[in-house]
Amino acid sequence: MNWLQSNLQHVGELTALHLLQSIIPVIIGTIIAVPIARFAMGRRRDGRSTERTTSAGKLRRGLVINSAALLYTIPSLALFVLMPLVLGTSITSLLNVYVALTLYVIAMMVRSAVDAFDSVSPVTLEAATAMGYRTTRRFWAVELPLAVPVMIAGLRVALVSNISMVSVGAVIGIQSLGTLFTDGLRRDLPAEIITGIVATVLLALVLDRLLALLGSFLTRWRTA
Amino acid sequence: MNIFDKTWAWFTADGAWTDSGGIFQRLLEHLGYSGLILFFAALIAIPIGLWVGHTGKGENIVVGVTGALRALPTLGLLTLFALWMGLGLTAPVIALVILAISPLLAGVYSGIAAVDPITVDAARAQGMTEWQILTRVELPLAAPLIFGGLRNATLQVIATVTIMAYINLGGLGRYLIDGLAVRDYPRMVAAVVLVAVLALVVDALLALIQRALTSPGTR
Numbered sequence A: 001m002n003w004l005q006s007n008l009q010h011v012g013e014l015t016a017l018h019l020l021q022s023i024i025p026v027i028i029g030t031i032i033a034v035p036i037a038r039f040a041m042g043r044r045r046d047g048r049s050t051e052r053t054t055s056a057g058k059l060r061r062g063l064v065i066n067s068a069a070l071l072y073t074i075p076s077l078a079l080f081v082l083m084p085l086v087l088g089t090s091i092t093s094l095l096n097v098y099v100a101l102t103l104y105v106i107a108m109m110v111r112s113a114v115d116a117f118d119s120v121s122p123v124t125l126e127a128a129t130a131m132g133y134r135t136t137r138r139f140w141a142v143e144l145p146l147a148v149p150v151m152i153a154g155l156r157v158a159l160v161s162n163i164s165m166v167s168v169g170a171v172i173g174i175q176s177l178g179t180l181f182t183d184g185l186r187r188d189l190p191a192e193i194i195t196g197i198v199a200t201v202l203l204a205l206v207l208d209r210l211l212a213l214l215g216s217f218l219t220r221w222r223t224a
Numbered sequence B: 001m002n003i004f005d006k007t008w009a010w011f012t013a014d015g016a017w018t019d020s021g022g023i024f025q026r027l028l029e030h031l032g033y034s035g036l037i038l039f040f041a042a043l044i045a046i047p048i049g050l051w052v053g054h055t056g057k058g059e060n061i062v063v064g065v066t067g068a069l070r071a072l073p074t075l076g077l078l079t080l081f082a083l084w085m086g087l088g089l090t091a092p093v094i095a096l097v098i099l100a101i102s103p104l105l106a107g108v109y110s111g112i113a114a115v116d117p118i119t120v121d122a123a124r125a126q127g128m129t130e131w132q133i134l135t136r137v138e139l140p141l142a143a144p145l146i147f148g149g150l151r152n153a154t155l156q157v158i159a160t161v162t163i164m165a166y167i168n169l170g171g172l173g174r175y176l177i178d179g180l181a182v183r184d185y186p187r188m189v190a191a192v193v194l195v196a197v198l199a200l201v202v203d204a205l206l207a208l209i210q211r212a213l214t215s216p217g218t219r
Helices: A002-006 A008-041 A055-071 A076-087 A094-118 A122-130 A135-172 A178-186 A190-218 B003-012 B023-055 B059-071 B074-085 B090-113 B117-125 B130-167 B173-181 B185-213
Strands: none
Touching (some): A008 A135, A055 A094, A076 A094, A094 A135, A135 A178, B074 B130
């Protein structure tokens, strides 16, 4: 407690940095993942997705999902370290974390966005077509909103794991709440590490709760 | 020489594989740590998951705990336990067991809970004991989801064991941490390739075991 009191400002700054590094990749990653997932589904003529009927659709779907899973085998530490090589940034640049974690979010969200679009009943899409919705409008007005609940569930998992992964950047000197872990180990200060763990978990709980609220706000018809 | 040539040169250097601290030794360490961690995690997660899935008691607790465990930063636990227990194997193993419990428990619990209650009732009506229902009906039917959880946990553990090198242990993370200290990129690229290939090979093996062990009816 004493340690926290005398370092409150430092912890606050690190929390803000941690927040940035966990939220930005989730937003960018989701914006990229959703179209990829929708592409993997193929065209849904008459409400049915072609992936079940054609082998090309099956192949495309498998390819998209498996290449996303492949990304997941690369340790986050390794990805942080490799980013400067690809991006030409300095090793402690925040950009490394943004890009690396965005890749993870894409890997996670492609999968759950495919599940989310799968969860939309073909009958509903047929009904929308019958009411005169054309493909583009049907996607924005019917398919996407109905996919939101499953997508939010995936997003919550992605965000919470992201928050935990951001701290690994501290090993290569990128500032976040993880800095409290590396610094605490070096200076033999358990209080500093515990502060970091508690702050990380609190951050995860609060953001998770906010996402859940956003989910129910976006799907008000479910409670109305 | 570009980075790929340099990495290739690193892989093919004299004694790169067989020396002390060479690739074979680091691979074995990495596999050993991962196996040990998964073993202890399974020892804790599987009985709890089976019991909760079968009886339906404590479902909310399991869902809450698996969510909360995911939020715990592994690096934080690793450094904290290292301070408390010293720089041995115990501290990182406990930290990573905590990481692995979450996906394993979720897989076992949801697998058992997802078995159709009508099937379970039918087994009960046939006169099966609760133990027989669990081992002969629920477990085979839950196998795909349980393996899903196991593969998930394995991928996470193999990827995360790399940070054990941060507290002076071995494994493939050694190449990352040591390479980073002297900005030796070929060595770090090699570490990434090795960890990714190891994860893919182990996952493929688990997929084969899964095929062999699951009943054709549930595939």
